Amino acid sequence: MKTKKLIELLQSEDPTGEDEVLVGNTDILCLEGKPGYWDGCKEVLVRDWNKDCYNVIGAEYSSEGSKISIRTLSIEDAVYQNPDLPVKVVDTFVEKHMQQRVDKIRKEAKDLKESLIGDFLIRTLNKIKEGWRIFEDPDTTARPQMYFSKGDEKEWFGFGFQQTVKKTGFFKSVLNEGQTIEWVFKLHD
Numbered sequence: 001m002k003t004k005k006l007i008e009l010l011q012s013e014d015p016t017g018e019d020e021v022l023v024g025n026t027d028i029l030c031l032e033g034k035p036g037y038w039d040g041c042k043e044v045l046v047r048d049w050n051k052d053c054y055n056v057i058g059a060e061y062s063s064e065g066s067k068i069s070i071r072t073l074s075i076e077d078a079v080y081q082n083p084d085l086p087v088k089v090v091d092t093f094v095e096k097h098m099q100q101r102v103d104k105i106r107k108e109a110k111d112l113k114e115s116l117i118g119d120f121l122i123r124t125l126n127k128i129k130e131g132w133r134i135f136e137d138p139d140t141t142a143r144p145q146m147y148f149s150k151g152d153e154k155e156w157f158g159f160g161f162q163q164t165v166k167k168t169g170f171f172k173s174v175l176n177e178g179q180t181i182e183w184v185f186k187l188h189d
Helices: 003-013 075-081 095-129 159-167
Strands: 026-035 042-047 056-062 066-072 133-136 146-150 153-156 171-175 181-185
Touching: 075 095, 095 133, 095 159, 146 159
Parallel strands: none
Antiparallel strands: 026 066, 042 056, 133 146, 133 181, 146 153, 171 181
């Protein structure tokens, strides 16, 4: 569907612009303009807009041009990313069911996070036992910012290790000569 047609249909359905726009029942997180080939080719339905209801008269695959992808994020996925995310259940019709669902997801997310942090902690401590040290690039635009270092070797690491080092309380940062930041295990002070 072309952008102008989507806007036209949205304005027709909601002239005030105050309704929530959802994909299925899931909120829109963001819109991303991408080349047509990005993440696979476009799947476009050809429609006859003069027909009511089912108006699909063909379809095409294409990687040419550009596209706008609508990315969604469910409440469930948002809670998995942030187990402490405030979630308000407004409608008394669904209040008990949805609150129980949110509580269950929140518990699963916290259990999963603790399990993963435990796994990353063990892996981090094993690296330290092997003689690796942990450093953080002071350039805050660098991604990833943290890395293991042993001699001339560097191994950059991702989010799980960063969360383990920064959030568990088992490590402290030390500013070394040359303004490098080293993270040390507190029992190794």
